[in-house]
Amino acid sequence: xxxxxxxxxxxxxxxxxxxxxxxxxxxxAKEITINFTQEFSARDLxxxxxxxxxxxxxxxxxxxxxxxxxxxxxxxxxxxGDKLQYxxxxxxxxxxxxxxxxxxxxxxxxxxxxxxxxxxxxxxxRDVNFxxxxxxxxxxxxxxxxxxxxxxxxxxxxxxYPVKEYRDVRWGDxxxxxxxxxxxxxxxxxxxxxTKFGKFTDISQEVLEKGKNPGLGVxxxxxxxxxxxxxxxxxxxxxxxxxHPEFKGKVVQYKDVGCDRLPNDGSMHAPAVLSxxxxxxxxxxxxxxxxxxxxxxxxxxxxxxxxxxxxILEANQSLPEHSKIKVVSVSGNNSGKGYPFCKNxxxxxxxxxxxxxxxxxVLDVTPDHGIIGPCYYDIHDPDxxxxxxxxxxxxxxxxxxxxxxxxxxxxxxxxxxxxxxGNPSYQYLGGLPYSGEGGESLSIPYAAGVLALGWQVKPDLxxxxxxxxxxKTAYITPDGYKIINPVAFIEAxxxx
Numbered sequence: 001x002x003x004x005x006x007x008x009x010x011x012x013x014x015x016x017x018x019x020x021x022x023x024x025x026x027x028x029a030k031e032i033t034i035n036f037t038q039e040f041s042a043r044d045l046x047x048x049x050x051x052x053x054x055x056x057x058x059x060x061x062x063x064x065x066x067x068x069x070x071x072x073x074x075x076x077x078x079x080x081g082d083k084l085q086y087x088x089x090x091x092x093x094x095x096x097x098x099x100x101x102x103x104x105x106x107x108x109x110x111x112x113x114x115x116x117x118x119x120x121x122x123x124x125x126r127d128v129n130f131x132x133x134x135x136x137x138x139x140x141x142x143x144x145x146x147x148x149x150x151x152x153x154x155x156x157x158x159x160x161y162p163v164k165e166y167r168d169v170r171w172g173d174x175x176x177x178x179x180x181x182x183x184x185x186x187x188x189x190x191x192x193x194x195t196k197f198g199k200f201t202d203i204s205q206e207v208l209e210k211g212k213n214p215g216l217g218v219x220x221x222x223x224x225x226x227x228x229x230x231x232x233x234x235x236x237x238x239x240x241x242x243x244h245p246e247f248k249g250k251v252v253q254y255k256d257v258g259c260d261r262l263p264n265d266g267s268m269h270a271p272a273v274l275s276x277x278x279x280x281x282x283x284x285x286x287x288x289x290x291x292x293x294x295x296x297x298x299x300x301x302x303x304x305x306x307x308x309x310x311x312i313l314e315a316n317q318s319l320p321e322h323s324k325i326k327v328v329s330v331s332g333n334n335s336g337k338g339y340p341f342c343k344n345x346x347x348x349x350x351x352x353x354x355x356x357x358x359x360x361x362v363l364d365v366t367p368d369h370g371i372i373g374p375c376y377y378d379i380h381d382p383d384x385x386x387x388x389x390x391x392x393x394x395x396x397x398x399x400x401x402x403x404x405x406x407x408x409x410x411x412x413x414x415x416x417x418x419x420x421x422g423n424p425s426y427q428y429l430g431g432l433p434y435s436g437e438g439g440e441s442l443s444i445p446y447a448a449g450v451l452a453l454g455w456q457v458k459p460d461l462x463x464x465x466x467x468x469x470x471x472k473t474a475y476i477t478p479d480g481y482k483i484i485n486p487v488a489f490i491e492a493x494x495x496x
Contacts (some may be wrong), residue, residue, distance in 0.1 A: 108148055168190040218450070247271075375483055
């Protein structure tokens with residue numbers, strides 16, 4: 001079997017990433033759900049369910065899926081992949097809905113990670129259709145016979161040379177790359193502080209620092225004392241370590257709504273979203289107060305997000321009138337046509353309507369009520385609105401962008417990163433994570449932060465009034481798209 005590259009565990013909404021759940025059955029035993037995440041560049045591929053049962057000395061997996069292409073299927077443990085070497089060139093068939101395969105139980109004994117990959121081509125570097133399993137819940141360890149403890153840190157991944165643009169190289173070693181790595185090339189990569197750049201480390205640090213700039217004039221607004229101070233906002237996302245220097249002390253209430261994670265557990269997605277909104281050095285509104293609900297999007301059930309929003313509404317009821325929560329940032333698509341959740345999308349819409357009646361603006365990416373889309377700025381000239389572009393620099397799947405949205409930056413950005421409490425870091429997001437499905441994950445909190453700046457200036461603005469100003473002041477591109485314009489937005493509010 002060809003060795004494939006390892007990607008670290010991600011936690012996603014949606015649109016930035018598609019999440020799911022795995023059900024394991026052992027005879028007539030109670031059904032067990034394991035947290036897992038999907039990172040897909042293919043819009044036509046949907047993994048609906050992965051179930052497993054123990055049969056004698058084997059674990060039998062069954063995948064329920066939808067795919068418009070035939071795909072390879074591989075099942076392995078990174079980075080070496082020498083324990084779980086399952087590969088089926090004809091594993092995913094476009095005219096079928098399920099695939100079943102068995103792996104000897106003994107192979108799970110001392111593994112540290114499990115990854116599934118669904119490839120539609122031979123180019124292992126280009127393909128990014130992955131499923132990552134969280135295998136350390138007690139019931140799952142017992143079923144699989146795992147004896148090893150979870151790794152404290154993510155192992156370094158193998159990098160295929162030469163390194164190509166728009167690649168995930170977190171925890172990777174690029175020191176063997178023969179060609180020089182320029183600023184513009186590194187700016188296309190997805191890397192973190194654990195990526196080894198060797199003699200190009202200084203350039204990578206320059207990229208990371210420039211990526212902290214929210215751009216579009218936001219920092220000039222901060223210099224005027226408009227930082228979101230006194231404004232309460234909320235976020236619904238995955239689980240979070242609360243002590244990263246970018247946002248330590250800013251989450252005034254935290255609620256785990258079904259994630260069932262330990263206090264020191266962190267994810268990729270949650271610190272990224274929170275830091276883009278409220279980060280000290282990179283957020284659009286660094287002085288807001290945040291109510292954070294951690295919700296298990298991987299369960300494919302929108303009732304969890306609905307319950308998270310209900311918790312936010314309960315917290316809001318206890319606040320004085322002048323300190324009510326103004327906006328909820330939800331980097332997910334919880335209802336409507338093409339939404340990734342298996343059920344209960346109506347519960348989400350019902351909760352949103354309730355929030356709206358209470359004067360709270362809910363920003364998500366549903367077709368029903370989403371108003372924000374993705375764009376990206378020029379990292380060399382981040383304040384120049386005329387250099388912003390709609391969508392993503394590389395589109396594996398063509399998509400029609402609506403002119404009914406306001407677009408906010410989502411890539412070529414640096415965000416907070418922390419998987420274990422006490423080990424804060426940063427990651428820089430180049431074009432790859434958003435080149436296929438999703439991408440609004442960072443656009444939503446960016447816009448929520450800009451709105452918070454407006455509410456600091458004029459706290460009495462109603463949601464419909466402030467949204468109208470957001471659209472009215474947007475920069476209009478030559479082809480008619482609207483890009484968020486923070487400076488013009490604040491100026492318009494100050495004139496009211």
